[in-house]
Amino acid sequence: MKSTTEERPAPPVVRRPGGQAPEAGIRKVKPGKVPAQSFRSRLRRDKQMLLMMVPGAAFLLLFFYIPILGNVIAFQDYQPYMGIGDSLWVGWQNFVDLFGNPDFVHAFWNTLYLAAWQLVFLFPVPLVLALVVDSLVSTRVRRVFQSIAYLPHFLSWVLVIAFFQQMLGGAGFVNNTLRQLGMEAVPFMTNPETFPLLVVVQMIWKDAGWAMIIFLAAMASIDNSLYEAAAADGAGRWRRLWHITLPGLRPVIVLLLILRIGDILSVGFEQFILQRDAVGAGAAEVLDTFTYYTGVVGGGWSSGAAAGLAKGVVSALLIYAANKLAHRFGEDGIFAKKVG
Amino acid sequence: MATTLSTKKPLAARKVKALSYNPKRPVWKERPSPFYQTVKALVLIVFSISILTPILLVVSTSLADNEQLTRAGGFVLWPERPTLEAYTTIFRGPMVIQSLGVSLFITVVGTLLALFVTITMAYATSRSVLFGRPVILAILFTLLFAPGLIPSFLMIRQLDLLDSLWSLILPGIFGAFNFVVMRSFFMNIPGELIESARIDGASDWQILWRIVMPLSKAVIAVVGLFYAVGFWNSFFNALLYINDHSKWPIQLLLRNFVVQGSGAAEQLGISTTPPPQSVQMAVVVVALVPILMVYPFLQKHFAKGVITGAVKG
Numbered sequence: 146m147k148s149t150t151e152e153r154p155a156p157p158v159v160r161r162p163g164g165q166a167p168e169a170g171i172r173k174v175k176p177g178k179v180p181a182q183s184f185r186s187r188l189r190r191d192k193q194m195l196l197m198m199v200p201g202a203a204f205l206l207l208f209f210y211i212p213i214l215g216n217v218i219a220f221q222d223y224q225p226y227m228g229i230g231d232s233l234w235v236g237w238q239n240f241v242d243l244f245g246n247p248d249f250v251h252a253f254w255n256t257l258y259l260a261a262w263q264l265v266f267l268f269p270v271p272l273v274l275a276l277v278v279d280s281l282v283s284t285r286v287r288r289v290f291q292s293i294a295y296l297p298h299f300l301s302w303v304l305v306i307a308f309f310q311q312m313l314g315g316a317g318f319v320n321n322t323l324r325q326l327g328m329e330a331v332p333f334m335t336n337p338e339t340f341p342l343l344v345v346v347q348m349i350w351k352d353a354g355w356a357m358i359i360f361l362a363a364m365a366s367i368d369n370s371l372y373e374a375a376a377a378d379g380a381g382r383w384r385r386l387w388h389i390t391l392p393g394l395r396p397v398i399v400l401l402l403i404l405r406i407g408d409i410l411s412v413g414f415e416q417f418i419l420q421r422d423a424v425g426a427g428a429a430e431v432l433d434t435f436t437y438y439t440g441v442v443g444g445g446w447s448s449g450a451a452a453g454l455a456k457g458v459v460s461a462l463l464i465y466a467a468n469k470l471a472h473r474f475g476e477d478g479i480f481a482k483k484v485g
Numbered sequence: 486m487a488t489t490l491s492t493k494k495p496l497a498a499r500k501v502k503a504l505s506y507n508p509k510r511p512v513w514k515e516r517p518s519p520f521y522q523t524v525k526a527l528v529l530i531v532f533s534i535s536i537l538t539p540i541l542l543v544v545s546t547s548l549a550d551n552e553q554l555t556r557a558g559g560f561v562l563w564p565e566r567p568t569l570e571a572y573t574t575i576f577r578g579p580m581v582i583q584s585l586g587v588s589l590f591i592t593v594v595g596t597l598l599a600l601f602v603t604i605t606m607a608y609a610t611s612r613s614v615l616f617g618r619p620v621i622l623a624i625l626f627t628l629l630f631a632p633g634l635i636p637s638f639l640m641i642r643q644l645d646l647l648d649s650l651w652s653l654i655l656p657g658i659f660g661a662f663n664f665v666v667m668r669s670f671f672m673n674i675p676g677e678l679i680e681s682a683r684i685d686g687a688s689d690w691q692i693l694w695r696i697v698m699p700l701s702k703a704v705i706a707v708v709g710l711f712y713a714v715g716f717w718n719s720f721f722n723a724l725l726y727i728n729d730h731s732k733w734p735i736q737l738l739l740r741n742f743v744v745q746g747s748g749a750a751e752q753l754g755i756s757t758t759p760p761p762q763s764v765q766m767a768v769v770v771v772a773l774v775p776i777l778m779v780y781p782f783l784q785k786h787f788a789k790g791v792i793t794g795a796v797k798g
Binding site (some may be wrong): 163187188190191193194196197198200201202204207208209210211212213214215216218249273274277278280281282284286290292293294296297299300301303304306307308309310311312316317318321324325338350354369372373375377381384407414415418419422433436440441446449450453454456457458460461464465467 | 509510512513515516517525528529532533535536537538539542543546558559560578601602603604605607608609610612614615616618620622627629630631632633635636637638639640644652655656658659664688689690693712714717718719723724725736737740743744745766769770773776780783784
């Protein structure tokens with residue numbers, strides 16, 4: 146990435162009329178020194194490039210940075226008909242109210258609880274799948290499996306929930322079959338107690354195959370001669386897995402864990418909104434759905450914004466801290482690599 | 486991934502394989518033990534079946550005829566006499582056609598706009614250019630922090646986009662991840678190529694249009710398909726911003742009609758002559774088919790695109 150800081154060439158040679166030697170037109174530059182360009186001339190030089198940045202910059206301003214500023218309503222008693230300018234400032238009152246609100250506290254703990262489930266049960270699955278796929282010798286089996294495993298990632302959550310409902314719902318395929326066999330129906334989709342498990346299974350169904358892609362790429366880049374040498378020294382398949390594959394995957398695992406940690410407070414918005422009616426708010430209320438129902442549905446704009454802001458700030462801090470931690474362990478983390 | 490790309494083996498190697506020696510298996514690997522082979526096969530088969538069964542079930546049920554449905558009690562895994570009755574039913578009312586139109590519109594317009602914004606931004610920041618660095622940082626910051634639901638909603642309302650299809654398009658026309666993928670691809674285009682075009686007097690727009698874009702067809706296709714899938718799947722924005730039923734995208738219709746099952750049959754403008762099960766499934770299939778259609782194209786390129794973005798970044 147460093148290689149892109151190339152310098153633009155000096156302005157093209159201008160041939161003067163009268164057939165002068167072309168050398169006469171070349172600007173004299175002292176060897177080893179790049180002529181400093183004034184801001185103005187750089188502006189003129191990059192005019193078109195800057196123009197190209199305009200649509201993207203407009204997007205960032207309109208749909209990212211101005212809304213970030215809009216978070217000030219978290220510190221107001223925001224009234225839609227008065228607007229941000231005229232609404233009263235209340236300082237931290239909204240946050241104080243929020244943390245005294247049992248519904249918010251419930252949503253908060255619920256989020257952490259579901260995130261813990263995801264971290265423990267969701268995170269290892271793609272890694273295991275990738276290890277299995279990587280050990281396949283037949284390219285054909287490999288390719289067919291990958292095609293199937295990636296597919297659900299591209300389906301919307303609405304479709305995924307619809308599929309689960311048709312399979313496991315009260316009137317779904319499995320329960321229909323159970324009833325025909327004379328057995329009791331099982332409330333897979335509506336039982337608040339098993340809801341975390343259901344959520345994790347849905348996430349595995351949708352994204353585990355896709356998440357495997359990064360591990361596979363990392364495994365493909367591990368030097369084969371390492372395996373060969375280890376085998377020559379008498380290491381069996383488990384030893385090679387432990388001493389070569391897993392250390393080779395370490396940076397990727399750390400990276401994904403960091404991303405996961407930053408996402409801990411966003412456990413999956415659409416998935417919960419879609420199922421909240423079926424299992425009830427007790428099990429499916431998370432910070433995001435709380436924000437939605439309080440703010441947009443209930444009209445509590447300021448408390449909704451406060452909840453959203455608290456979540457966003459904590460998430461960003463978590464990512465930052467996790468990245469620092471990764472650096473301490475001698476890994477690259479995300480920031481070191483991303484900014485080229 | 487490199488190993489998956491080697492497709493056809495020479496004939497000689499295939500014959501050798503028939504003699505139970507596989508050239509892909511390194512000499513130092515142990516013989517495959519029957520136990521591990523079985524475990525691996527089980528993992529793969531169970532995972533694949535769990536993905537394919539619901540899809541098969543839904544498609545089959547949507548195609549099944551009345552008699553078989555009543556006999557099977559609602560679901561069939563294989564239609565004996567396939568009929569399109571459920572489909573003619575849902576297309577008789579205006580709702581499905583309208584929402585398909587909405588989804589198609591936001592997908593096509595949204596993807597084109599998104600590609601324009603992403604390509605211009607990625608190209609402008611892929612060369613050393615004034616303000617390049619702060620702009621990149623400003624973009625990457627979007628990966629770290631989200632403005633939040635309420636402020637976004639208020640912004641859309643401020644722009645007077647509520648109940649307008651633009652509220653489904655505009656917030657999705659730029660994605661930092663797609664930008665990173667695109668930009669890293671552009672940066673791998675040799676600088677000499679661009680310099681020589683510049684010396685020949687081409688403007689930056691001409692360079693982008695005539696040189697960079699033709700060289701980047703693959704990545705443009707991938708990013709475009711990612712955007713398209715995103716627009717097609719957009720559900721939550723519609724839930725937030727769209728009240729008018731005639732402007733529902735297909736995902737919102739799917740949610741109300743199938744997931745909530747909230748007696749939307751009247752809304753669909755249909756009578757319930759065929760069993761609602763197959764009609765519901767037909768709506769699911771209508772939302773599913775476009776994804777299945779672009780999937781082969783997606784799959785051809787995405788692995789490479791995603792890996793450049795995610796690992797090399």
